[in-house]
Amino acid sequence: MKLGRILNKKLNTAISDMGHGDILIICDAGFPIPTDEQRIDLALEKDVPTIERVLELVLSDFCYEKVLVAEELKAFNRPLYDEVERICARCPVSTLPYPEFMASLPRAAKYIVRTGAFNPYGNIALTSAVDAPRWFSKPGLVVPEAYKGRV
Secondary structure (H helix, E strand, C coil): CCCCCCCCHHHHHHHHHCCCCCEEEEECCCCCCCCCCCEEECCCECCECCHHHHHHHHHCCCCEEEEEEEHHHHHHCHHHHHHHHHHCCCCCEEEECHHHHHHHHHHHCCEEEECCCCCCCCCEEEEECCCHHHHCCCCCCCCCHHHHHHC
């Protein structure tokens, strides 16, 4: 039996399928998901599971290099924004105006994980990274400047 924490088959498959630069969105219950191929629906009822719980679980098995949320999350839902910053300690959380977030990211995402969260502006876009210490561990490799802080 699998040893990792994630038991959901589709979520495990999605994480394994992510390549460098691909986008995974963890969203609230009301997020419009463009296609069924992108959808990983974990929602059971109001606030089950929460965004924070799903984010922590996904990040236990996912290497990311960028976190993007709507500016409105920081302005109108500071408790969730602060939790996203705490959970996503690997890199700074960037913001984008909500209309731009919604215009570009749903279609750009490879997968979208729907939670049961009733949490305003509760949508987090994660950009997949390479695990630099593992990629640049062979003798003789030169670590590019962009990866030096990660090795």
